[in-house]
Amino acid sequence: MATVAWRVRSGTRATVVYGLPGAGKTTIVAQAARELIGEIKYGVALTLEGYRAEDDSGSVALQLNGFLAGFGRELDLAVLEQSPRATLLRRLAVELRGLGVLVLIDGLHRAAPDTRRDLLEALDGVEGVRVLAASDEAPTARLPAEGVHVPELTPNEYREFARTLAVELGLEIDLDDLFDRLPDEIRSSPRSLAITSATSGIARLNCCRPTRLRCTSGRARDDRP
Incomplete structure (x- = not known):
């Protein structure tokens, strides 16, 4: 600055x-x-x-x-x-x-x-x-x-950034697996990394969210908590 x-x-x-x-x-x-x-x-x-x-x-x-x-x-x-x-x-x-x-x-x-x-x-x-x-x-x-x-993040910097982000957002994601699959242009950009990490965490939570089916008036209804 x-x-x-x-x-x-x-x-x-x-x-x-x-x-x-x-x-x-x-x-x-x-x-x-x-x-x-x-x-x-x-x-x-x-x-x-x-x-x-x-x-x-x-x-x-x-x-x-x-x-x-x-x-x-x-x-x-x-x-x-x-x-x-x-x-x-x-x-x-x-x-x-x-x-x-x-x-x-x-x-x-x-x-x-x-x-x-x-x-x-x-x-x-x-x-x-x-x-x-x-x-x-x-x-x-x-x-x-x-x-x-404005330089991109180094590998150590973006891993630390993602770990901090995951803790702050309460995300349970496999960071090592995530980084192995991300292209450099996303890993080295804080905003792109934040969006990707958050999206991955939300997707995982949605996939693991239990679904309860109950019958009402003869129809099955999907109730999600």
């Missing part, structure tokens, strides 16, 4: 925190943003959650324009609808100049590649603007961004 905050403070390029789903990227970005409170006046959070790739440039533009409306710097809707994507994002970035803004982007990987490039290029080097993003993918050489990798 300290490394991420330091990069945001010292650089003009976007900082992209990347790693496997569930590795804690969004948490790191949020913590770094809190650490920067007091050094940067404003923050605007952009999210691409739920947007299709063909719609993402419009959604980002609307979110930025909504933020600018609070300062009386928003663009006319006709401009939003008629301007080419790259031109529109550059115009919005110009309006951010001098405000002292931290632009937070969650799910940068969900944007179409051209939109990622146009957005980060538009914000790159703008006075008073810093960019911090979370992504499942490392930034490519085409992007004006510096990457910070």
Whole structure:
């Protein structure tokens, strides 16, 4: 987290925190943003959650324009609808100049590649603007961004994580058998591992749950406790 905050403070390029789903990227970005409170006046959070790739440039533009409306710097809707994507994002970035803004982007990987490039290029080097993003993918050489990798869990770390999780949830599962059957991309991701472990435990409990049949009005009824 300290490394991420330091990069945001010292650089003009976007900082992209990347790693496997569930590795804690969004948490790191949020913590770094809190650490920067007091050094940067404003923050605007952009999210691409739920947007299709063909719609993402419009959604980002609307979110930025909504933020600018609070300062009386928003663009006319006709401009939003008629301007080419790259031109529109550059115009919005110009309006951010001098405000002292931290632009937070969650799910940068969900944007179409051209939109990622146009957005980060538009914000790159703008006075008073810093960019911090979370992504499942490392930034490519085409992007004006510096990457910070969130490493996967080591074998010992993910076994300890799963044991702790099993105890906390009261799950009775064979962890060694579970790990032998899991692919690396799940074993090394805390979120995926938590979901898989919990699901395995619930499935086992359901399979072992006793079923009592009793007859009522001539019909057999399945009563589960």
